[in-house]
Amino acid sequence: MSATASLTAKRLKLRHYLLIGALMIAAAAAILLWMGRNPICTCGTIKLWVGETNSSDNSQHIADWYTLSHIIHGFLFYGLLWLVARRTPIGARLLIAILIEASWEIFENTDMVINRYREATIALGYVGDSVLNSVSDILFMVIGFFFAARAPIWLTVVLAIFFELLAAWVIRDNLTLNVLMLLYPLDAVKAWQGAM
Incomplete structure (x- = not known):
């Protein structure tokens, strides 16, 4: 097989993975609609962007401050899957990442998790994500995944730290604090977040 034919075969393979990934995202959107989530x-x-986290627009549109967390998800999924499955084709690893992210988006929009956000975090009026926002979150994770696949490790780590610090500074929340407050809420953190 010539180098050109081999490259074409790899591209076709990646296209197949991307098609399967798109179908997975569409299936997640269908499940969210079936669960009663608002399409938009x-x-x-x-x-395109909502910068106010304490508004009814948050988690309802294409991007918001929590988009940074989903990009970091992509960084993390790429890194973890590289560590445990580096011989698996990148397309297959991407599908695993999409499956995890889509599963989280579905789980995050259950009454149980929505109520947990209301109880344990500063998101008192949180009503869940729109389907548009959930699909956008998955797509931003994909962007993060591909960025991590192409960028030097040091740059990905620096960017993840920058995103975490930026979100903490601007909205007093980020991926780290979000996970902490969902799993082990601290009154001091909640008070600091609420002092905005």
């Missing part, structure tokens, strides 16, 4: 914000508009 109930305000009836679609915004």
Whole structure:
């Protein structure tokens, strides 16, 4: 097989993985709709960015401050899957990452998790994500995954730290604090987050 034919075969293979990934994301969207999630914000508009976390628009549009966490998910999934399954084709590892992220988006939008966010975090009025936001979160994870696959490790780590510090500074929340407050809520952290 010539080098060109081999490259074409790899591209076709990656296209197949991407098609399967798109179908997985569509299936997650269908499940979220079946669960009763709103397709888009109930305000009836679609915004590219929402910077206000204490509003009914948060987690309803394409991107918000929590988008940074989903990009970091992509970094983490790429790194972990590289460690445990580096001989597995990158397309297959991407599908595993999409499965994990899509499963989280579905689980995150159950009444149990929505109520947990309301009880344990500063997200008192959280009503769950719109389907648009959940799909966007998965796609941002994919962007993070591909970035980590191409960028030097040091750059990915620096960017993840920067995203965490930026979100903590601007909205007093980030991936680390979100996980902490969901699993082991601390009153001092909740008070600090609520002092915005």
